[in-house]
Amino acid sequence: RKEVEQDPGPFNVPEGATVAFNCTYSNSASQSFFWYRQDCRKEPKLLMSVYSSGNEDGRFTAQLNRASQYISLLIRDSKLSDSATYLCVVSFSNDYKLSFGAGTTVTVRA
Amino acid sequence: DTAVSQTPKYLVTQMGNDKSIKCEQNLGHDTMYWYKQDSKKFLKIMFSYNNKELIINETVPNRFSPKSPDKAHLNLHINSLELGDSAVYFCASSQDLRGQGLANTEAFFGQGTRLTVV
Numbered sequence: 414r415k416e417v418e419q420d421p422g423p424f425n426v427p428e429g430a431t432v433a434f435n436c437t438y439s440n441s442a443s444q445s446f447f448w449y450r451q452d453c454r455k456e457p458k459l460l461m462s463v464y465s466s467g468n469e470d471g472r473f474t475a476q477l478n479r480a481s482q483y484i485s486l487l488i489r490d491s492k493l494s495d496s497a498t499y500l501c502v503v504s505f506s507n508d509y510k511l512s513f514g515a516g517t518t519v520t521v522r523a
Numbered sequence: 524d525t526a527v528s529q530t531p532k533y534l535v536t537q538m539g540n541d542k543s544i545k546c547e548q549n550l551g552h553d554t555m556y557w558y559k560q561d562s563k564k565f566l567k568i569m570f571s572y573n574n575k576e577l578i579i580n581e582t583v584p585n586r587f588s589p590k591s592p593d594k595a596h597l598n599l600h601i602n603s604l605e606l607g608d609s610a611v612y613f614c615a616s617s618q619d620l621r622g623q624g625l626a627n628t629e630a631f632f633g634q635g636t637r638l639t640v641v
Contacts, residue, residue: 445628447629451564455634456613456632456633456634456635457566457613457632458632459629459630462629498564500566509554509556509571509573509578509579509619510556510579510581511556511568511617511630512568513558513566513567515563515564515565516564516565
């Protein structure tokens with residue numbers, strides 16, 4: 414079983430729509446959680462960290478459910494510029510690596 | 524001023540050749556990584572270095588040899604290149620806060636090196 418699994422999508426949504434997707438992780442000892450964004454042929458960049466209580470950054474809301482070992486990302490009022498691959502990332506506090514999911518592709522259409 | 528820079532950006536070479544990819548970070552980070560992103564876009568850790576010491580070698584063939592001359596540099600040398608080595612290789616760095624009891628921090632990635640073995 415992969416350490417981090419994501420719904421690959423693609424999610425094709427119109428501008429202004431809300432889109433949400435999940436990621437599950439296998440190791441209950443995981444400590445840090447992130448959403449990264451990767452544009453086509455570019456490097457991954459941090460979108461937001463995910464905190465236990467859930468957190469919001471503008472139109473983006475991240476949730477963490479430790480009991481069920483999943484993380485979610487919700488994008489409200491989608492913009493064309495939100496089109497990208499969203500990577501779910503987890504790590505352990507004593508580990509020197511970030512474990513990536515395979516990514517969820519989101520395409521926002523006009 | 525680029526935080527994590529790697530060169531070259533593109534590399535096309537024949538099977539059997541030896542090639543190197545260089546990476547430098549100017550963020551003052553303690554930890555550096557090499558990741559491989561294959562054709563299915565899956566990012567997989569290859570190596571992790573902390574303060575120039577190898578911490579993680581994730582079952583990478585020994586044709587791949589990383590070298591960290593100092594905290595700011597982590598180079599990757601690949602011997603006897605094979606077709607299956609074709610991928611995008613990303614260098615990254617992050618600040619090590621484990622000594623402070625904190626979890627992993629944001630990793631900053633270089634632009635990637637697109638390696639094509641023909």
